[in-house]
Amino acid sequence: MTSREGSTRGFWALIVTQFQGAFSDNALKALVTFLGLALAATHAERERVVPLVGLLFSLPFIFFSMAGGWLADRLSKRAVSLGVKIFELGIMAFAWFGLRHEHLPMAFAAVALMGVHSAFFGPSKYGLLPELLPEHRLSWGNGILELGTFLAIILGGAAGGLLYQQFKGRYEHAALLLLAFAGIGLAAALAITRVPAANPGKAFRANFLGDLFSQIGRIRRDRILWLAVLGNTYFFYLGALILQNAILFGADTLRVDEFRTSCLQAALAVGIGLGSFAAGCLSGGKIEYGLVPLGAIGMTIFSGALGVPILGYRAALLLLTLLGFFGGFFIVPICAIMQHRPDRKERGAVLAAANLLSFVGIALASGVFWLLRAADLTTSQVFLAGAGMTLAVLLLLSVLLPDAFLRMLLWGYTHSLVRLRVEGGEHLSAAKGALLVAERSTFADGLLILAATDHPLRPIMARRLYDRPWIRLFAKSARALPCAPRALREAGVALREGEAVLVWRETGAAVDGEPSAWERRLGRLLGNSDVARIAVQIDAPSDQTGRRRLLFRARTVRFGRPTPRPHASDRGVVHTRG
The missing domain is CATH 3.40.1130.10 (Glycerol-3-phosphate (1)-acyltransferase)
Incomplete structure (x- = not known):
């Protein structure tokens, strides 16, 4: 087998590994959420379940992303991937015990541990792409990875609800299935191409905040890389804002049931996955900077269109899908920039910092959403606010990176x-x-x-x-x-x-x-x-x-x-x- 064939096989093994991890993350979160809602004794406890599960899964990304970046540079990224998959087997065994006894604190702890697992895996996952693929296929690889990730999120969330219904009162059987899926993920990780450690002598810094600010200082020396990290943070901020708003939009504005409300969220995720895949295929074997402003324009238009008060359910599904589609155009070149521009020895640390900042953006979105709702904005007006924010980002981009707009026009010219x-x-x-x-x-x-x-x-x-x-x-x-x-x-x-x-x-x-x-x-x-x-x-x-x-x-x-x-x-x- 040639090295190119081995790298291609290793790339697809990484895709399967990532798909399984994202699927299991969301399946366990959904399963534990429904269990928590069922076991809640009071209305107040029930109201706390959903944000608590989200918080337990998100906090590890803030606390452990930098450590994951250190491991990605210090060790082989393949070795880190194998380590987190073995760790996942232990987590699912722990979840099995908690679910068997319907012990809610243990189930919540399992969700938090899966957050730790994903925080450590993130820098190695994204850092492996430029080591497995040549530069001209990097955008394509990111498109495939993002498509698989968002499909796994959708299917995992749906599977969690299905597992809860099928194994009600016998939740340990659901945990056994997730344990089997973890075994599949480990088998896929074994097929990832062996790669050397990027920086074996890198020292560990226990102060993750100090490490983060130090890394931000190094990232800012590369203007394009710093703008890409900020763009990545904004993407996750806007996505979290839209997803939170979609829940109340379905219930309060469109007045549809829980299943149809879930479909609204799924439409956004499907759009991002399809847009990411399309962006990877249309990048022409390079990092296509012109897709970033094109994606921002689309996100502005379709987020604004969702603010129309007389919108129907089917129109909302279509607009959320299109919003996500252009979001995929926006994020794929940004991911490729973050993987390509850093020095190989610091790539894991850069991706870890970007990963941490993306969850800062998600947390910020929760605060902004609360403020907008506290200011008596309707869900339609929140969509309009999101469009206004993205328009501001677009105008700022035109000042900071005017050549990106020229590249957008050239991309359109050379594809028509x-x-x-x-x-x-x-x-x-x-x-x-x-x-x-x-x-x-x-x-x-x-x-x-x-x-x-x-x-x-x-x-x-x-x-x-x-x-x-x-x-x-x-x-x-x-x-x-x-x-x-x-x-x-x-x-x-x-x-x-x-x-x-x-x-x-x-x-x-x-x-x-x-x-x-x-x-x-x-x-x-x-x-x-x-x-x-x-x-x-x-x-x-x-x-x-x-x-x-x-x-x-x-x-x-x-x-x-x-x-x-x-x-x-x-x-x-x-x-x-x-």
């Missing part, structure tokens, strides 16, 4: 009017910093190069093109540099920071009458550093008359193999076009 093919993209992905040298072409072709890669890119453009009003907006969004000495300095900084710089080459032509000066500048850009030089070619499809066709045709962007120095044959002049 033009079919874009990319060859040799792995050459650019493997380079920390790269000087891309393309043949003379058009501004539109420069945008195609931008659409062909998720690598941070700084095009250098001629000043006369950059200053045109209709181009300037796109140029700024693309982080283009106008041709000037200052642009060369900024390009040098970008190369040293691992970004790519795009210039245009036209052999034998002069730029600003100084061909020799541009040759020297090109040499200084490469200097004595490890910056690679990569040639880029774009095909120019034409119709039968020989005229170029820009629409409704396949376009191919080819990245050549990197060379560390410009050869003598390449000592032409860099022509800075857009």
